[in-house]
Amino acid sequence: MHELGIMKDVLATALRVAEENKGKKVTKITLRVGAMSGIVPRFCSSMFEVIAKDTIAEGCEMIVEEEPAVFKCLDCGEQSIYENPGHEIKCLSCGSHSLRLITGYKSQIVNIGII
Ligand SMILES: [Zn+2]
Incomplete structure:
Protein backbone atom coordinates (compact mmCIF):
# COMPACT_ATOMS: atom_id res chain seq x y z
CA MET A 1 0.00 0.00 0.00
CA HIS A 2 1.38 3.28 -1.21
CA GLU A 3 -0.41 5.39 1.41
CA LEU A 4 1.06 3.47 4.34
CA GLY A 5 4.64 4.45 3.48
CA ILE A 6 3.63 8.08 3.00
CA MET A 7 1.71 8.14 6.28
CA LYS A 8 4.73 6.70 8.10
CA ASP A 9 6.83 9.54 6.72
CA VAL A 10 4.18 12.06 7.73
CA LEU A 11 4.09 10.63 11.25
CA ALA A 12 7.89 10.67 11.56
CA THR A 13 7.98 14.30 10.40
CA ALA A 14 5.18 15.35 12.74
CA LEU A 15 6.87 13.70 15.72
CA ARG A 16 10.21 15.29 14.86
CA VAL A 17 8.64 18.75 14.51
CA ALA A 18 6.82 18.29 17.83
CA GLU A 19 10.05 17.28 19.53
CA GLU A 20 11.99 20.20 18.07
CA ASN A 21 9.31 22.58 19.32
CA LYS A 22 8.95 20.84 22.66
CA GLY A 23 5.34 20.03 21.89
CA LYS A 24 3.32 17.69 24.05
CA LYS A 25 0.82 16.70 21.45
CA VAL A 26 0.27 16.81 17.71
CA THR A 27 -3.26 18.10 17.25
CA LYS A 28 -3.65 18.58 13.56
CA ILE A 29 -1.88 17.74 10.33
CA THR A 30 -2.71 19.30 6.99
CA LEU A 31 -1.56 17.46 3.90
CA ARG A 32 -1.74 18.50 0.29
CA VAL A 33 -2.09 15.54 -1.99
CA GLY A 34 -1.69 15.79 -5.74
CA ALA A 35 -4.27 14.17 -7.99
CA MET A 36 -1.47 12.23 -9.74
CA SER A 37 0.44 11.27 -6.59
CA GLY A 38 -1.25 7.87 -6.40
CA ILE A 39 -2.52 8.58 -2.90
CA VAL A 40 -6.19 8.07 -2.14
CA PRO A 41 -7.06 10.87 0.31
CA ARG A 42 -9.86 8.97 2.03
CA PHE A 43 -7.41 6.27 3.14
CA CYS A 44 -5.05 8.71 4.78
CA SER A 45 -6.74 9.58 8.05
CA SER A 46 -7.83 6.05 8.95
CA MET A 47 -4.39 4.70 8.18
CA PHE A 48 -2.72 7.46 10.13
CA GLU A 49 -4.95 6.73 13.11
CA VAL A 50 -3.62 3.17 13.22
CA ILE A 51 0.09 3.99 12.97
CA ALA A 52 -0.12 7.02 15.29
CA LYS A 53 -1.54 4.95 18.12
CA ASP A 54 0.52 5.25 21.33
CA THR A 55 2.42 8.27 20.02
CA ILE A 56 1.80 11.94 20.84
CA ALA A 57 0.07 12.20 17.47
CA GLU A 58 -2.64 9.77 18.49
CA GLY A 59 -6.10 11.14 17.78
CA CYS A 60 -4.83 14.14 15.84
CA GLU A 61 -6.99 15.67 13.18
CA MET A 62 -5.94 14.97 9.60
CA ILE A 63 -6.96 17.36 6.87
CA VAL A 64 -6.24 16.36 3.31
CA GLU A 65 -6.37 19.03 0.63
CA GLU A 66 -6.52 17.73 -2.87
CA GLU A 67 -4.37 19.44 -5.45
CA PRO A 68 -5.54 19.11 -9.05
CA SER A 80 -5.25 21.52 -18.83
CA ILE A 81 -6.42 21.07 -15.26
CA TYR A 82 -7.76 17.74 -14.07
CA GLU A 83 -9.35 17.43 -10.63
CA ASN A 84 -9.73 13.69 -10.97
CA PRO A 85 -7.53 12.39 -13.76
CA GLY A 86 -8.95 9.27 -15.32
CA HIS A 87 -7.39 6.96 -17.87
CA TYR A 105 2.40 14.54 -8.69
CA LYS A 106 3.52 14.84 -5.09
CA SER A 107 2.23 14.97 -1.56
CA GLN A 108 3.45 17.36 1.08
CA ILE A 109 2.78 18.44 4.62
CA VAL A 110 1.34 21.94 4.66
CA ASN A 111 0.93 22.43 8.37
CA ILE A 112 1.43 20.64 11.67
CA GLY A 113 -0.46 21.75 14.75
CA ILE A 114 1.30 21.22 18.08
CA ILE A 115 0.38 22.07 21.64
ZN1 LIG B 1 -2.95 21.29 -26.87
Missing part, protein backbone atom coordinates in the same frame (compact mmCIF):
# COMPACT_ATOMS: atom_id res chain seq x y z
CA ALA A 69 -3.17 17.85 -11.73
CA VAL A 70 -2.04 20.49 -14.21
CA PHE A 71 -0.71 19.42 -17.59
CA LYS A 72 0.98 21.58 -20.17
CA CYS A 73 0.40 20.67 -23.79
CA LEU A 74 3.60 20.25 -25.78
CA ASP A 75 1.77 20.94 -29.03
CA CYS A 76 -0.28 24.08 -28.35
CA GLY A 77 1.14 25.24 -25.02
CA GLU A 78 -2.23 25.40 -23.25
CA GLN A 79 -2.64 24.10 -19.71
CA GLU A 88 -7.87 9.32 -20.78
CA ILE A 89 -5.83 12.47 -20.28
CA LYS A 90 -5.47 14.81 -23.20
CA CYS A 91 -5.12 18.50 -23.92
CA LEU A 92 -8.49 20.15 -23.32
CA SER A 93 -7.76 22.72 -26.05
CA CYS A 94 -6.44 20.68 -28.97
CA GLY A 95 -6.87 17.04 -27.91
CA SER A 96 -3.15 16.25 -28.06
CA HIS A 97 -1.74 13.49 -25.88
CA SER A 98 1.71 15.11 -25.70
CA LEU A 99 1.43 16.50 -22.21
CA ARG A 100 3.80 17.30 -19.44
CA LEU A 101 2.66 17.11 -15.83
CA ILE A 102 3.44 20.39 -14.06
CA THR A 103 1.82 20.02 -10.66
CA GLY A 104 -0.15 17.37 -8.83
Whole structure:
Protein backbone atom coordinates (compact mmCIF):
# COMPACT_ATOMS: atom_id res chain seq x y z
CA MET A 1 0.00 0.00 0.00
CA HIS A 2 1.38 3.28 -1.21
CA GLU A 3 -0.41 5.39 1.41
CA LEU A 4 1.06 3.47 4.34
CA GLY A 5 4.64 4.45 3.48
CA ILE A 6 3.63 8.08 3.00
CA MET A 7 1.71 8.14 6.28
CA LYS A 8 4.73 6.70 8.10
CA ASP A 9 6.83 9.54 6.72
CA VAL A 10 4.18 12.06 7.73
CA LEU A 11 4.09 10.63 11.25
CA ALA A 12 7.89 10.67 11.56
CA THR A 13 7.98 14.30 10.40
CA ALA A 14 5.18 15.35 12.74
CA LEU A 15 6.87 13.70 15.72
CA ARG A 16 10.21 15.29 14.86
CA VAL A 17 8.64 18.75 14.51
CA ALA A 18 6.82 18.29 17.83
CA GLU A 19 10.05 17.28 19.53
CA GLU A 20 11.99 20.20 18.07
CA ASN A 21 9.31 22.58 19.32
CA LYS A 22 8.95 20.84 22.66
CA GLY A 23 5.34 20.03 21.89
CA LYS A 24 3.32 17.69 24.05
CA LYS A 25 0.82 16.70 21.45
CA VAL A 26 0.27 16.81 17.71
CA THR A 27 -3.26 18.10 17.25
CA LYS A 28 -3.65 18.58 13.56
CA ILE A 29 -1.88 17.74 10.33
CA THR A 30 -2.71 19.30 6.99
CA LEU A 31 -1.56 17.46 3.90
CA ARG A 32 -1.74 18.50 0.29
CA VAL A 33 -2.09 15.54 -1.99
CA GLY A 34 -1.69 15.79 -5.74
CA ALA A 35 -4.27 14.17 -7.99
CA MET A 36 -1.47 12.23 -9.74
CA SER A 37 0.44 11.27 -6.59
CA GLY A 38 -1.25 7.87 -6.40
CA ILE A 39 -2.52 8.58 -2.90
CA VAL A 40 -6.19 8.07 -2.14
CA PRO A 41 -7.06 10.87 0.31
CA ARG A 42 -9.86 8.97 2.03
CA PHE A 43 -7.41 6.27 3.14
CA CYS A 44 -5.05 8.71 4.78
CA SER A 45 -6.74 9.58 8.05
CA SER A 46 -7.83 6.05 8.95
CA MET A 47 -4.39 4.70 8.18
CA PHE A 48 -2.72 7.46 10.13
CA GLU A 49 -4.95 6.73 13.11
CA VAL A 50 -3.62 3.17 13.22
CA ILE A 51 0.09 3.99 12.97
CA ALA A 52 -0.12 7.02 15.29
CA LYS A 53 -1.54 4.95 18.12
CA ASP A 54 0.52 5.25 21.33
CA THR A 55 2.42 8.27 20.02
CA ILE A 56 1.80 11.94 20.84
CA ALA A 57 0.07 12.20 17.47
CA GLU A 58 -2.64 9.77 18.49
CA GLY A 59 -6.10 11.14 17.78
CA CYS A 60 -4.83 14.14 15.84
CA GLU A 61 -6.99 15.67 13.18
CA MET A 62 -5.94 14.97 9.60
CA ILE A 63 -6.96 17.36 6.87
CA VAL A 64 -6.24 16.36 3.31
CA GLU A 65 -6.37 19.03 0.63
CA GLU A 66 -6.52 17.73 -2.87
CA GLU A 67 -4.37 19.44 -5.45
CA PRO A 68 -5.54 19.11 -9.05
CA ALA A 69 -3.17 17.85 -11.73
CA VAL A 70 -2.04 20.49 -14.21
CA PHE A 71 -0.71 19.42 -17.59
CA LYS A 72 0.98 21.58 -20.17
CA CYS A 73 0.40 20.67 -23.79
CA LEU A 74 3.60 20.25 -25.78
CA ASP A 75 1.77 20.94 -29.03
CA CYS A 76 -0.28 24.08 -28.35
CA GLY A 77 1.14 25.24 -25.02
CA GLU A 78 -2.23 25.40 -23.25
CA GLN A 79 -2.64 24.10 -19.71
CA SER A 80 -5.25 21.52 -18.83
CA ILE A 81 -6.42 21.07 -15.26
CA TYR A 82 -7.76 17.74 -14.07
CA GLU A 83 -9.35 17.43 -10.63
CA ASN A 84 -9.73 13.69 -10.97
CA PRO A 85 -7.53 12.39 -13.76
CA GLY A 86 -8.95 9.27 -15.32
CA HIS A 87 -7.39 6.96 -17.87
CA GLU A 88 -7.87 9.32 -20.78
CA ILE A 89 -5.83 12.47 -20.28
CA LYS A 90 -5.47 14.81 -23.20
CA CYS A 91 -5.12 18.50 -23.92
CA LEU A 92 -8.49 20.15 -23.32
CA SER A 93 -7.76 22.72 -26.05
CA CYS A 94 -6.44 20.68 -28.97
CA GLY A 95 -6.87 17.04 -27.91
CA SER A 96 -3.15 16.25 -28.06
CA HIS A 97 -1.74 13.49 -25.88
CA SER A 98 1.71 15.11 -25.70
CA LEU A 99 1.43 16.50 -22.21
CA ARG A 100 3.80 17.30 -19.44
CA LEU A 101 2.66 17.11 -15.83
CA ILE A 102 3.44 20.39 -14.06
CA THR A 103 1.82 20.02 -10.66
CA GLY A 104 -0.15 17.37 -8.83
CA TYR A 105 2.40 14.54 -8.69
CA LYS A 106 3.52 14.84 -5.09
CA SER A 107 2.23 14.97 -1.56
CA GLN A 108 3.45 17.36 1.08
CA ILE A 109 2.78 18.44 4.62
CA VAL A 110 1.34 21.94 4.66
CA ASN A 111 0.93 22.43 8.37
CA ILE A 112 1.43 20.64 11.67
CA GLY A 113 -0.46 21.75 14.75
CA ILE A 114 1.30 21.22 18.08
CA ILE A 115 0.38 22.07 21.64
ZN1 LIG B 1 -2.95 21.29 -26.87
